[in-house]
Amino acid sequence: MTKKALVSLSGGLDSTTTLAIAKSKNFEPYVITFDYDQKNDIEVEAAKTITNEMNVESHKIFPIRLSEIGGSALTDDIEVPKDQQKNKGIPVTYVAGRNIIFLSLAVSWAEVNDIQDIFIGVNSVDYSGYPDCRPEFIEAFQKAINLGTKSGVSGDEFTLHTPIIDLTKAEIIQTGTELGVDYSQTISCYDPDSRGRACGKCDSCRMRKKGFIKAGIKDPTRYQEGVKYD
Amino acid sequence: MTKKALVSLSGGLDSTTTLAIAKSKNFEPYVITFDYDQKNDIEVEAAKTITNEMNVESHKIFPIRLSEIGGSALTDDIEVPKDQQKNKGIPVTYVAGRNIIFLSLAVSWAEVNDIQDIFIGVNSVDYSGYPDCRPEFIEAFQKAINLGTKSGVSGDEFTLHTPIIDLTKAEIIQTGTELGVDYSQTISCYDPDSRGRACGKCDSCRMRKKGFIKAGIKDPTRYQEGVKYD
Numbered sequence: 385m386t387k388k389a390l391v392s393l394s395g396g397l398d399s400t401t402t403l404a405i406a407k408s409k410n411f412e413p414y415v416i417t418f419d420y421d422q423k424n425d426i427e428v429e430a431a432k433t434i435t436n437e438m439n440v441e442s443h444k445i446f447p448i449r450l451s452e453i454g455g456s457a458l459t460d461d462i463e464v465p466k467d468q469q470k471n472k473g474i475p476v477t478y479v480a481g482r483n484i485i486f487l488s489l490a491v492s493w494a495e496v497n498d499i500q501d502i503f504i505g506v507n508s509v510d511y512s513g514y515p516d517c518r519p520e521f522i523e524a525f526q527k528a529i530n531l532g533t534k535s536g537v538s539g540d541e542f543t544l545h546t547p548i549i550d551l552t553k554a555e556i557i558q559t560g561t562e563l564g565v566d567y568s569q570t571i572s573c574y575d576p577d578s579r580g581r582a583c584g585k586c587d588s589c590r591m592r593k594k595g596f597i598k599a600g601i602k603d604p605t606r607y608q609e610g611v612k613y614d
Numbered sequence: 615m616t617k618k619a620l621v622s623l624s625g626g627l628d629s630t631t632t633l634a635i636a637k638s639k640n641f642e643p644y645v646i647t648f649d650y651d652q653k654n655d656i657e658v659e660a661a662k663t664i665t666n667e668m669n670v671e672s673h674k675i676f677p678i679r680l681s682e683i684g685g686s687a688l689t690d691d692i693e694v695p696k697d698q699q700k701n702k703g704i705p706v707t708y709v710a711g712r713n714i715i716f717l718s719l720a721v722s723w724a725e726v727n728d729i730q731d732i733f734i735g736v737n738s739v740d741y742s743g744y745p746d747c748r749p750e751f752i753e754a755f756q757k758a759i760n761l762g763t764k765s766g767v768s769g770d771e772f773t774l775h776t777p778i779i780d781l782t783k784a785e786i787i788q789t790g791t792e793l794g795v796d797y798s799q800t801i802s803c804y805d806p807d808s809r810g811r812a813c814g815k816c817d818s819c820r821m822r823k824k825g826f827i828k829a830g831i832k833d834p835t836r837y838q839e840g841v842k843y844d
Contacts, residue, residue, distance in 0.1 A: 534745060
């Protein structure tokens with residue numbers, strides 16, 4: 385018998401791999417995607433294509449107006465940096481408390497759908513320096529939700545699954561490829577064009593590109609015309 | 615010098631008292647109110663009146679569509695119970711993960727406004743049985759946000775202040791009255807009419823009414839016509 389699991393899917397490479405992993409573990413995936421006024425809202429369209437291709441029956445698109453909070457290059461009129469940002473601390477693409485907000489909404493959606501297993505594609509290796517992607521945060525948050533929800537206090541405790549948290553980008557791509565993920569549909573770029581083609585220059589594009597190279601797998605990403613690599 | 619504090623204000627008795635306490639402790643209050651498609655959305659109007667009366671300069675109304683999640687008598691077409699609900703477990707007015715979601719958004723708003731002190735009017739004494747109002751949840755959540763935010767990991771840790779968590783309703787009313795709170799503006803009823811007048815029968819009305827009686831303070835609540843007490 386399959387067990388239900390809620391998977392948070394952005395439409396990017398990491399969360400799509402996480403969805404494939406949940407399916408491979410014989411969970412029946414329920415998917416939630418956040419439409420948070422992100423500049424790269426073509427991500428949401430990518431997520432819909434992915435759940436269709438992967439035969440996911442329940443896909444909830446949840447609107448949450450993070451632009452009301454602001455302060456990030458992903459939602460505001462702040463330029464997405466196109467030079468290398470490594471080792472410069474928490475970047476301008478940080479959206480204050482984004483994963484905390486998304487996780488809270490996911491838990492709520494899981495609870496009303498009687499789901500205890502929640503999969504999220506956070507990663508603490510080849511990441512952009514976001515504190516809400518670290519294992520110690522996930523562990524503390526799981527504890528909090530099990531103390532603060534009807535489900536948690538009734539004995540149906542939540543488990544936050546983070547199957548790619550310790551993997552390098554190359555390992556994530558290898559894992560997903562073995563599970564049949566079509567990465568051409570996924571969008572990682574912080575600043576794609578209106579057709580969903582990647583800029584090739586932002587932090588996220590750079591990490592993704594390197595991942596494919598290290599994994600020895602052909603990069604199927606659709607790049608904007610004229611993109612060259614340093 | 616005053617220090618900024620973010621206060622979560624619903625427009626009810628508890629959170630309004632919490633706002634008065636934050637002011638009395640010499641914090642400069644920033645207020646956030648959640649417009650969550652609650653049936654009693656007259657609460658939001660009450661919150662606006664309260665911040666005007668209390669000379670609060672920054673009042674953020676944050677829209678969050680919890681009706682998308684559903685499952686509660688406060689947001690859905692589920693009848694608000696009008697008989698006594700005490701000792702019957704978690705009631706139908708429970709909104710899955712509501713405080714977790716509100717706290718996450720509050721933390722995010724605090725972070726972009728460079729605020730570390732957050733006041734919330736949760737109460738674990740005369741309460742409706744919501745697990746996200748308990749001290750052990752608040753403590754675990756504070757730990758999680760300090761691990762998962764830029765502010766927290768940079769040394770500017772958040773403190774969640776819950777000044778009324780251990781008070782009875784009567785004690786809350788006494789405290790607020792001493793601080794000059796005008797309770798006639800606050801709305802506690804789960805099912806008020808369009809003019810903001812209380813039903814006098816729901817769980818929240820009953821607890822409020824008893825509080826005024828026990829405190830020996832005249833109840834200034836505006837009730838619907840014909841309301842009598844059992």
